[in-house]
Amino acid sequence: MTLMSEARSGISDVIIEVAKVEGIEPEKLRKKVVEGRITIPLNPIHSPEPLGIGEGLRVKVNANIGTSPDHKDIDEEIQKAKVALKYGSEAVMDLSVGGDLDEIRRKLIKAVNKPFGTVPIYQAGIVAARKSAVVDMSEDDMFSSFERHAKDGVDFVVAHCGITLESVSRLKKQKRILDLVSRGGSFHTAWILHNQKENPLYENYDYLLEIAQKYDLTLSLGDGMRSGCIYDANDRAKIQELLIIGELVERAREKGVSTIVEGPGHVPLNIIESNIKIMKSATKNAPYYVLGPLVTDIAPGYDHIVSAIGGAIAGYAGADFLCYVTPSEHLSLPTVEDVKEGVIAARIAAHSADLARGIGWDRDIQMAKARRDLNWEEMFKLVLDPEKAKKYREKRKPKDEELCSMCGDLCAIKLPRKYLRNEGE
Numbered sequence: 001m002t003l004m005s006e007a008r009s010g011i012s013d014v015i016i017e018v019a020k021v022e023g024i025e026p027e028k029l030r031k032k033v034v035e036g037r038i039t040i041p042l043n044p045i046h047s048p049e050p051l052g053i054g055e056g057l058r059v060k061v062n063a064n065i066g067t068s069p070d071h072k073d074i075d076e077e078i079q080k081a082k083v084a085l086k087y088g089s090e091a092v093m094d095l096s097v098g099g100d101l102d103e104i105r106r107k108l109i110k111a112v113n114k115p116f117g118t119v120p121i122y123q124a125g126i127v128a129a130r131k132s133a134v135v136d137m138s139e140d141d142m143f144s145s146f147e148r149h150a151k152d153g154v155d156f157v158v159a160h161c162g163i164t165l166e167s168v169s170r171l172k173k174q175k176r177i178l179d180l181v182s183r184g185g186s187f188h189t190a191w192i193l194h195n196q197k198e199n200p201l202y203e204n205y206d207y208l209l210e211i212a213q214k215y216d217l218t219l220s221l222g223d224g225m226r227s228g229c230i231y232d233a234n235d236r237a238k239i240q241e242l243l244i245i246g247e248l249v250e251r252a253r254e255k256g257v258s259t260i261v262e263g264p265g266h267v268p269l270n271i272i273e274s275n276i277k278i279m280k281s282a283t284k285n286a287p288y289y290v291l292g293p294l295v296t297d298i299a300p301g302y303d304h305i306v307s308a309i310g311g312a313i314a315g316y317a318g319a320d321f322l323c324y325v326t327p328s329e330h331l332s333l334p335t336v337e338d339v340k341e342g343v344i345a346a347r348i349a350a351h352s353a354d355l356a357r358g359i360g361w362d363r364d365i366q367m368a369k370a371r372r373d374l375n376w377e378e379m380f381k382l383v384l385d386p387e388k389a390k391k392y393r394e395k396r397k398p399k400d401e402e403l404c405s406m407c408g409d410l411c412a413i414k415l416p417r418k419y420l421r422n423e424g425e
C-alpha cells in the first residue's frame with residue numbers, strides 16, 4: 001500500500017514523524033497527504049528519513065548531482081552528495097549521464113539517507129544512444145528504466161508525461177528563443193517527432209502509475225517545457241504542458257500515487273507569483289518543485305545567487321521545494337565546492353521564504369542575541385557555513401578580540417550598551 005493510500009485509513013508512524021519535525025498536528029498533515037497537497041517521497045526499499053514537501057511546511061531544498069559523458073568520477077559524486085547533505089540539502093537527485101549509470105545510482109542511494117530522486121528516461125535514452133540514437137529507445141526501454149530505478153530504492157522520479165503530441169505542436173507554433181533546455185524534455189520531443197507517435201509515458205500513464213503504486217514511487221511531473229530564458233517564460237507551450245500535468249496529477253491521486261509538479265525555469269521576478277498561482281490552481285495544490293527560478297540570464301558564474309533570488313520569492317509565493325543551482329550552471333559540471341555554494345544559496349532562499357511565512361524564527365532570534373552579546377562562538381554555531389564565517393573573521397583580525405575589524409572600538413553594537421542601557425564598558 002502506498003503512503004497516500006495508507007493515509008486514507010489513518011495516521012501512520014511516518015505521518016507522526018513528519019508532523020513532529022514540522023510542528024503541525026498529525027491529523028492536519030494526514031488530510032493534506034490524502035488530498036495530495038503534501039508529498040512524502042519514501043520508497044520502502046530505500047527507507048530514507050521521512051520528509052514532508054508541500055503546503056504549510058518548511059520550504060525544502062534539493063541538490064542535483066551526477067556524472068557527465070566528459071567527467072564520470074563516482075567518488076567525486078559521492079563526495080558531492082555528502083557535502084550537499086552536510087550543508088542542508090534535504091534531498092538529492094542523481095542526474096548522471098556518463099559512466100555505469102546503475103553502479104553510480106546504487107552507490108549514491110547507499111550514501112544518501114534522505115529522499116533520493118532520478119530521471120529514468122536519461123538511462124533509457126543513453127542506452128539507446130550508445131547503440132544508435134536517443135529516438136530509437138523503445139516503449140519497453142522507457143518503462144523498464146522506471147522500474148529498474150524503483151527497484152533500487154529511488155524515492156522520486158521525474159516523468160516528462162506532459163510532453164505530448166499536443167504540447168509539442170504548441171511548442172512548434174511558439175516563437176521561442178530557446179526551444180527546450182530540459183534534457184528529458186528534449187529526449188521526449190525528439191522521440192515524438194521522429195516516431196510520429198504519442199509519448200508512451202502519457203499514452204500508457206496507467207502503467208507508470210502501476211509501477212509507482214508497486215514501489216510507492218513519487219512522480220515528479222516535469223517540466224520538459226520549462227523556459228530557458230526570461231523571454232520565453234510562462235508561454236503557451238509551458239502552460240499547455242501544465243494543463244496536461246494537472247490532469248495527470250488527479251489521475252495519480254485516484255490511484256494513491258503521490259506527485260510533485262516541476263517548473264518553471266528562467267522567469268522574471270514580476271511573474272513568479274502568477275506562475276505559482278497558475279500552477280497551484282491547475283494541479284489542485286500539488287507540491288511545487290521549482291528549478292530556480294532564475295531571474296536573469298546574464299550572470300553565469302553567479303547563477304546560484306540568481307536562483308536564490310527567484311527561489312526566495314517563489315517560496316514566499318507558495319513554492320514548496322527548491323532545486324538548487326550552482327555557480328557552474330550553464331558553464332560546466334559542478335565541483336564539490338560548487339555544490340556547497342549552491343546548497344547554501346538555496347538554503348538561504350528557502351529559509352528567507354520560511355521566515356516571511358512565519359516559520360522557523362528561533363534560529364534568527366538566537367543569532368540576533370549572540371550578535372548583541374558579541375558572542376562569536378555562539379554565532380559560529382548558528383550560521384549556515386561556520387568555516388567560511390570563521391575564515392572571514394580570521395582574515396582581518398580585530399585589535400580587540402571582543403569586536404570585529406569592521407569598526408573596531410567604534411563598534412555600533414557595543415556603544416549603546418553603555419549609553420542606552422547603562423551596562424558599563
Ligand code: SF4
Binds near residue numbers: 405407408410411413
Ligand atoms: S565592530 Fe561593527 S561590524 Fe563588528 S560587530 Fe561591532 S558593529 Fe558589527
